[in-house]
Amino acid sequence: MLPQFSYVRPDTIEEAITHLDRKGAAVHAGGTDLIGCLREGILHADTVVSLQGLEDCRGIRRTADGGLAIGALTTITEVAENPLVQQAYPGLARGAFEVASPQLRNQGTLGGNLCQKPRCWYYRGEFLCLRKGGSTCFALEGEHPFHAVFGHDLVCAITHPSDTAPPLASLEAAVEIIGPGGRRTVPVDRFHVMPKENPEAETVLEPGEVVTRIVLPKPEENLYSAYRKVRARRSWDFALAGVALALEMDADTVKRARVFLSGAAPVPWRSRSVEGAVTGRKLDDTTIQKAAEAVVEKADPLPGNTYKLDLFKGIIEEELFTARRNHD
Ligand SMILES: Cc1cc2nc3c(=O)[nH]c(=O)nc-3n(C[C@H](O)[C@H](O)[C@H](O)COP(=O)(O)OP(=O)(O)OC[C@H]3O[C@@H](n4cnc5c(N)ncnc54)[C@H](O)[C@@H]3O)c2cc1C
């Protein structure tokens, strides 16, 4: 049952911050994750502060330097279908399109997608695990087929659930934040928190802070961006394995690469080994094979999820072949 709470819907960000600067306040954007978390007792709130009245935090606009600013309240459908996003950042458009179901994409927001809670079944169930303030991670010794193969450090093995965060990180996007302490900007690839730093936090947001915009830099010429997601079923589901590629090409050579994995780790996982295997090289068969081997070089799978390593090798190989075909 949904517990009782007060609900406010301010019209200005300043008013929202005033409400959020009180103990027991929670941010509400589309509510697709928040309401479930409140109902399941994962989160507790005395006051739910809806951001839906904040028109400034909605919409997609070009920035003065040729990039793009996406309001945190922009729906995931709007991101997936926006022609500017599709044209300049196809990896992000694809990531947004891969989120959940049409209904959830219509209601869920980009800011909420970056800030959502993890999907580990112990966490979502009645287990007081480390992430909920308990003393142990039940997944490490228990059932963990969908859990992390990188970066868990034997602390907490969630995989970050967002399909938009890996493409945003690969495209060097930044998150604009406002809170009681003022404004700040954090690159998306430093927005999420590793369990060994703090197993109870998913993001660097401090109490009372909200994400207002996500800003993408102007894409380099000859940028190839893509996102690929593998899931257990064809209906809505979270990523078992996924990859966001951002490759700057110089003729048929990769000049610069940023590669982030989904379904891999507690945060969108940067694969520097794949980046190293392709940078400065032509995407020929040998390079692609080496990159596919490199993706699992530093993997740390758990006994029940070693199958994911072949998935990651397979998607890296297929996506680099696709990148080559697109460039021919
Ligand atoms: C059945 C189901 C399947 C799903 N499948 C996928 C999937 O395949 N891929 C995927 O990426 N996601 C998936 N999701 C997650 C879904 O995309 C998120 O629920 C959605 O993006 C959250 O957006 P929202 O606006 O509804 O956030 P809310 O539910 O309103 O908020 C989510 C969390 O973020 C916080 N928050 C929201 N906005 C802000 C902000 N601007 N600043 C600070 N904090 C904020 C809230 O306090 C809350 O803790 C799924 C969800 C469901 C219920």
Ligand code: SF4
């Ligand atoms: S993986 Fe994380 S969320 Fe899941 S049981 Fe372990 S500590 Fe809890």
